[in-house]
Amino acid sequence: MTPSDDLKQIPSIDPFSGDWQGNGTDSAGIEFAFVAKVSHLGDNKYRVLILDKLGTLRKPIHIMDGVLENNQFPHTADEGLYEGGGTISEDTFEGYYKGPVDGTYKMWRIK
Secondary structure (H helix, E strand, O other): OOHHHHHHOOOOOOOOOEEEEEEEEEOOOOEEEEEEEEEEEEOOEEEEEEEOOOOOOOOOOEEEEEEOEOOEOOEEEOOOOEEEEEEEEOOEEEEEEEOOOOEEEEEEEOO
16 A cells, blocks of 8 residues: 555545534624534535534524535525525635525634
C-alpha cells in the first residue's frame, strides 16, 4: 500500500452535518438568531433542527428536511408549512424560506 492508497481510505468530511449558528431576517423585518443541528439521513437526505440553543431539551423551533445536491439544499419545513432552499459554500450556508412568513438566513459551522 502506498501513501496515496492510504489517503483514498480516509472518509471524506460531510459538507453539511454538524452544529451551526445563524441569523436572519423575516419578511416583517424582524431579525432572529438560532443554532442548528444538521444530521445526514443517507442518500443525500438531511434533517435540520432549528433550536434556540445547543443542548436544549425543548422541542425544535423548526424541522427542515431536504436533499443536498451540487451544494444546493431545497427543503420543506414543519411538515410542508414552509418551503425553501439554500446554498452551502465551505463552512457557510445561505438560505431562504417561504410560508406564512418569508425570510432569509445565513448559518456558520461551529462544530
